[in-house]
Amino acid sequence: MEVISAHGLEKRFPDLTAVDQISFAVEEKEIFGFLGPNGAGKTTTMKMIHCVSPKTGGILSVFGMDVNKDARKIKERLGIVPQENNLDPDFSAFQNLTIYGRYFGIPRRDAETKAEELLAFMQLSEKRDVLIEKLSGGMKRRLIIARALINDPQLLILDEPTIGLDPQARHLIWEKLRHLKAEGCTQVMTTHYLDEAERLCDRLVIMDHGKILVEGSPEKLVREYAGSEIIETTPTPEAISCLEAADISYDIFGDLLQVQTATPQAIAHTLMESCRHTTVTVRRATLEDVFLKLTGRTLRE
Numbered sequence: 688m689e690v691i692s693a694h695g696l697e698k699r700f701p702d703l704t705a706v707d708q709i710s711f712a713v714e715e716k717e718i719f720g721f722l723g724p725n726g727a728g729k730t731t732t733m734k735m736i737h738c739v740s741p742k743t744g745g746i747l748s749v750f751g752m753d754v755n756k757d758a759r760k761i762k763e764r765l766g767i768v769p770q771e772n773n774l775d776p777d778f779s780a781f782q783n784l785t786i787y788g789r790y791f792g793i794p795r796r797d798a799e800t801k802a803e804e805l806l807a808f809m810q811l812s813e814k815r816d817v818l819i820e821k822l823s824g825g826m827k828r829r830l831i832i833a834r835a836l837i838n839d840p841q842l843l844i845l846d847e848p849t850i851g852l853d854p855q856a857r858h859l860i861w862e863k864l865r866h867l868k869a870e871g872c873t874q875v876m877t878t879h880y881l882d883e884a885e886r887l888c889d890r891l892v893i894m895d896h897g898k899i900l901v902e903g904s905p906e907k908l909v910r911e912y913a914g915s916e917i918i919e920t921t922p923t924p925e926a927i928s929c930l931e932a933a934d935i936s937y938d939i940f941g942d943l944l945q946v947q948t949a950t951p952q953a954i955a956h957t958l959m960e961s962c963r964h965t966t967v968t969v970r971r972a973t974l975e976d977v978f979l980k981l982t983g984r985t986l987r988e
């Protein structure tokens with residue numbers, strides 16, 4: 688069953704088209720990722736899904752309902768983890784959860800029971816009565832996820848869930864998101880961390896300039912767009928003439944020469960033979976290789 692279905696979805700602002708006729712479908716119980724450079728249109732797409740920014744064209748349905756007509760009913764079944772920390776600084780961790788429960792009309796006692804459960808789930812019980820400003824970045828992020836779960840959402844929308852966190856905090860959040868998935872919670876996320884997308888997402892799209900460039904599982908995208916292995920060395924005249932003599936295609940990015948291949952051994956050996964004073968390394972291709980190949984290396988502001 689499709690939880691989200693978009694056809695020719697568009698968001699036009701007076702000066703630019705942020706989302707330009709994109710189509711995608713998110714299936715029940717999957718984690719679906721939106722990747723793309725800054726300004727690609729990811730957050731705008733998320734905002735249309737959670738009904739805070741009306742679409743200007745195309746079709747977008749969530750739980751089979753039209754976002755422009757049934758926003759209230761859709762929102763009741765959603766959990767939102769925004770990019771920015773918008774916890775209420777005047778209240779404790781526990782109060783932030785119970786007060787949020789009121790927006791969904793959850794009776795006070797039920798909200799309190801649920802809040803205790805969620806604090807325990809996110810390993811925050813010890814911080815129950817602590818004010819927001821005393822929490823670390825990782826704790827705040829976990830609390831925002833806990834808050835998004837107060838209404839038992841069927842769809843969780845995560846905008847950069849682990850932005851700015853240390854590896855321990857990120858791993859803990861990944862574990863919790865996997866747990867939620869196993870319990871049947873569909874998730875849609877944006878992330879700039881390609882390792883995060885590779886680990887968590889069943890399927891993803893890479894967007895740029897408001898359009899979807901590619902869609903598929905991380906494994907499929909790596910296989911199709913980056914080959915299985917990457918050879919890296921310094922772009923010396925010897926390395927370049929060695930590859931050109933063997934008719935092997937390569938890319939040069941600053942002081943890095945890369946060859947994408949499924950058969951790295953023979954090429955790496957040839958390169959090592961002809962460039963004895965430079966290092967030649969072989970590594971597995973990653974989603975980051977796909978991302979840079981499709982969206983380029985030019986800095987986006």
Ligand SMILES: Nc1ncnc2c1ncn2[C@@H]1O[C@H](COP(=O)(O)OP(=O)(O)OP(=O)(O)O)[C@@H](O)[C@H]1O
Binds near residue numbers: 724727
């Ligand atoms: N309310 C708005 N009015 C006008 N332009 C907007 C508005 N919101 C977003 N934009 C523009 O739409 C484009 C897409 O923005 P969006 O925030 O969706 O990108 P993003 O992919 O989420 O980027 P990031 O990775 O930086 O979060 C950008 O050029 C942005 O400046």
